[in-house]
Amino acid sequence: MEARGFCFPRQRQVLFLFLFWGVSLAGPGFGHYSVTEETERGSFLVNLAKDLGLEEGELAARGTRVVSDDNKQHLLLDSHTGDLLTNEKLDREKLCGPVEPCMLYFQILLDNPLQIYRAQLRVKDINDHSPVFRDKEMVLKILENTAEGTAFRLERAQDSDGGHNGIQNYTINPNSFFHIKICDSDEGMIYPELVLNKALDREEQQELSLTLTALDGGSPPRSGTATIRIVVLDINDNPPQFAQALYETRTPENSPVGSLIVKVSAGDIDLGVNAEVSYSFFDASEDIQTTFQINHFSGEIVLRALVDYELVKSYKINIQAIDGGGLSARCTVLVEVLDTNDNAPELMVSSLSNYIAENSPEAVLAVFRIKDRDSGENGKMVCYIQDNLPFLLKHSVDNFYILMSEGALDRETRAEYNITITVTDLGTPRLKTEHSITVQVSDVNDNAPAFTQTSYTLFVRENNSPALHIGSVSATDRDSGANAQVTYSLLPTHDPQLALASLVSINADSGHLFALRSLDYEALRAFEFRVGAADRGSPALSSDALVRVVLLDDNDNAPFVLYPLQNGSAPCTELLPRQAEAGYLVTKVVAVDGDSGQNAWLSYQLLKATEPGLFGVWAHNGEVRTARLLSERDAARHRLLVLVKDNGEPPLSATVTLHVLLVDGFSQPYLPLPEAAPEQAQADSLTVYLVIALASVTSLFLSSVLLLVAVRLCRRRGAVSEGRCSVPGGRFPGHLMDVSGTGTLSQSYQYEVCLMGESGTSEFKFLKPIMPSIQVPGPGRNSEENPTTPNSFGFNFQ
Structure with missing residues (x-):
């Protein structure tokens, strides 16, 4: 026998209907997308190019990327077609747990020019989980003099699915003593109550065994069962009484395991076994049972595992006290987790360029986002780089920053910069994160070759052998690569009497000068010419130097x-x-x-x-x-x-x-x-x-x-x-x-x-x-x- 009843007031029903009607009338709009969980990888979600009003291929030209808030690549953007695809099978239960609706937030980043759009993806639930009872057998001890119509709250089943695919109904096998009533909890979930139809008689039947079935709203529906074992007790007319119906406490998130959270206490005015009270969690989730531990005799609740403010900010724990006669009482413990500055800021680089031309007046080197999982002052951040660097940080939206050059650079002054981006929170003690970026300044041909001397004087003894190395000139170029490769040449002379091409030659690569023929001191005592040095840049730059060749006399003339x-x-x-x-x-x-x-x-x-x-x-x-x-x-x-x-x-x-x-x-x-x-x-x-x-x-x-x-x-x-x-x-x-x-x-x-x-x-x-x-x-x-x-x-x- 079963009965279906909703325990929430009529005013709340009317408010719920209005809210549901309002959501159903809301249009999707830009940035609101949805996908059903467990959809195959590569499934089409939307064409972002059309949604953003861009031309085909413009996404690729502007370097569009999709960045998720949790830094996981759930989505994949085909920048050529503009299609937004799933990058993996999405499991709503792993992503959001019991939270409904399950929303994944992400940003769409477009470079050149830089634009950032916020968007969200709703992961719709499918009925892929069956209801599960934590305890396969629930034991109820009921006094034989319990009045008809008495309701006994049962532990509800757990279903990882949400919404309509969650638990929708409970049933019990037909019997003459009990039926099921469905009630609504403060958390918006339903739970079953076992209602006594007629009085029990321990002498006629000491125990009853019932099967409780939980059904979800899927199509087809899934179910889970548990056994209810009812023990008929003798009369115990005084249930335990808690000193407080609600216990509120706080604990820092860095509290060690074993720390005492709170101690609950319940008394029973009965005597003997009926006055012996034991404590236990009631209708506790798996998270509460793994995080906290209660002493069944003293009522002390201690930490069983570390708590993390960034994961769970508060806990609501239901405590049940049962006396020896089977009577029970319940109270609620609210545990608020206090935030400590235990998370250093995070820096996530979305775009990075390690090279910059030295003549670039302004260039974007990196686009990055900072994030701190703490809250309050612990979550406030300051971002900066070293002083005395020709770079600056510009703040954008949603904690996005742009690292760019402040003006044109000079590779010959400095060819490499090591930029350290430091993100510091305002907590106590302050935590910081550093990220280093190495920037290479690429060369442009902005320096002409420079000779080591403005003029050279070379001494050559007359009657030299042809092709004699008479000296060298040398020029250096502060540029690099081909821009610094120097070639040498003889420049045309302005003296028509000087046949320079028949006197000397120069090695274009080394700058070595050679005498082409034997020189005669009595015919030519000295001569000068200019040597040019040009680099291989585009356009090429050059300079020149004066070379004076002085002949030394040999005793080759008799008196x-x-x-x-x-x-x-x-x-x-x-x-x-x-x-x-x-x-x-x-x-x-x-x-x-x-x-x-x-x-x-x-x-x-x-x-x-x-x-x-x-x-x-x-x-x-x-x-x-x-x-x-x-x-x-x-x-x-x-x-x-x-x-x-x-x-x-x-x-x-x-x-x-x-x-x-x-x-x-x-x-x-x-x-x-x-x-x-x-x-x-x-x-x-x-x-x-x-x-x-x-x-x-x-x-x-x-x-x-x-x-x-x-x-x-x-x-x-x-x-x-x-x-x-x-x-x-x-x-x-x-x-x-x-x-x-x-x-x-x-x-x-x-x-x-x-x-x-x-x-x-x-x-x-x-x-x-x-x-x-x-x-x-x-x-x-x-x-x-x-x-x-x-x-x-x-x-x-x-």
């Missing part, structure tokens, strides 16, 4: 004798009066060297003479003087061989042959040299000559000026009776002279050398350029005023 000339048709004869004293200047050997420096320092030496000891040559100026007085026994003709040697390594030399003729009655007076100075004076003279030798370049230049003046004087004095100074036909060989004027004599002049016979010392008088059009005067011109005697070398002595 050349200007006077007396050795290529004349007749030998040059010097006249020496027999009256000459010791130290008389016979003549002076004049020589030049095409080299420079010490390679052009000349010294003179008498190698051979017809009469040894009669003549001597001064080493520094080439003057040939008599070493003693002449005698009548000395031969009339003498032949001298003079060696001219430079100071190079190894030294080069030339020889000149002098012919000296001793004459009597030399009419022209001569200036005798002063008597020989003492040895100290000779040493001083040598010191003077050494100083003159060190300043040879200056003295030779002055000699050249004197030669030019002498040439002009020679032309004005007139010719001798038998002709002027004779020189070889044709132009003087110019290839033997210095090319740039820094040697002992310049190439731009060729000289005629004459000695004047009027001087008793036969001093060197003048040099003048030889002109091809020189005409010798006739024998009658000035023959009386200037009688002359030509010598065999073409030099006229007056």
Whole structure:
């Protein structure tokens, strides 16, 4: 026998109907979707592109993602079609437990530009669970004098399904003593009560066994059964009484296992066994039984497992006290769980980019969300990054943050950044979470190559071998990769006289410079050019540097004798009066060297003479003087061989042959040299000559000026009776002279050398350029005023 009755008031029924009518009229709207649990993976839910009003393919172009609140990928977005699909079979009972409706909240993130939409998915229940009684057998002890109509509340069955698929009815097998009444609890669930139809008689029947069946509302319905064993007792007319009908207590969530929560107490005024009270949980869920434990004798409730505020914020525990006679009483214990700051903030990255171009003014590096499972001050969070970094955090909606660059970066200043995102809550003590992001700054070609020197000076010895490595230039580029690869080249020269392409070449990769041919110091003392360095960026950047190549002189030119000339048709004869004293200047050997420096320092030496000891040559100026007085026994003709040697390594030399003729009655007076100075004076003279030798370049230049003046004087004095100074036909060989004027004599002049016979010392008088059009005067011109005697070398002595 069964009866169906709802125990909630009529006003509550009317309110429930209005609420149900209001929900049924609400339209789905954007962001509200539903799916039936246990639907196969990949099932279609909705086309987000159409729902958001976007074009096909725009979701993929904007980098759309679906982020769930619980960080689990329940859903899958096909960004190409815009379809939102299930990523797994959804179990409503695992996701939401007894909560109905079961809602999964998620966000739709669109990049470029950034947009965030909130959405929810309702998981609809199916009837996939049967009702289950916690105890397969319930024992009721009922006094035999219990009045008819007395109701005994039974423990309800548990059904993981919700809504209409939850438990809808209870039935009992037909019997003459009891029927079932359905009542509504404060939690909105139904529970059964066993109602006594007629009085029990223990002497007639001590026990009854009934089958209680729980039915859900599925189609087809599922059921679960339990056995009710009824024990008929003798009269116990005083049930236990609790000291409080409601116990309220609080416990922090970090309380250790075994902590006392509360102690309940019930008394019974009966005596004996009927006054012995035992305590137990009544109609307790599995969660309560695994979390709490009650002492059956003392009524103390202690923690059996740790409580977590983030999972359950409060517990409602029904306690039953039964005396020895089977009478019972119930009370309620409300346990409020207090939050402690036991959860550090969480940081979930939704979008991340580890590379940024150095010229990007603003770029989004990461999009992330922060979350703290605590509440109150413990759940409030502060998010920040290190100071002095060119990055900033921007707060978006729903605790979303955007990490972006603050301006353009410079890779050459810093190529890598380690950004630490710190999230701190405001609890006590404060907990924090750190997340590090490494950002690489990619290079752009914004730096031109830079030479290590603004100018280079390279020294090369002349007569070098072709392809000789003469030096290197080097340039560096602060960029990286191809932007830092430097190639070298010779830049066009502005000097049209300089054939740079035939002189040097450069290795494009290493910057090594090579001489293409043998260089001649006498032809080219130095030259300069510019070298360019360009990187391989796009566009390429370049710079240049000045290179000066200075040639070093080798001793490759032997001395050349200007006077007396050795290529004349007749030998040059010097006249020496027999009256000459010791130290008389016979003549002076004049020589030049095409080299420079010490390679052009000349010294003179008498190698051979017809009469040894009669003549001597001064080493520094080439003057040939008599070493003693002449005698009548000395031969009339003498032949001298003079060696001219430079100071190079190894030294080069030339020889000149002098012919000296001793004459009597030399009419022209001569200036005798002063008597020989003492040895100290000779040493001083040598010191003077050494100083003159060190300043040879200056003295030779002055000699050249004197030669030019002498040439002009020679032309004005007139010719001798038998002709002027004779020189070889044709132009003087110019290839033997210095090319740039820094040697002992310049190439731009060729000289005629004459000695004047009027001087008793036969001093060197003048040099003048030889002109091809020189005409010798006739024998009658000035023959009386200037009688002359030509010598065999073409030099006229007056």
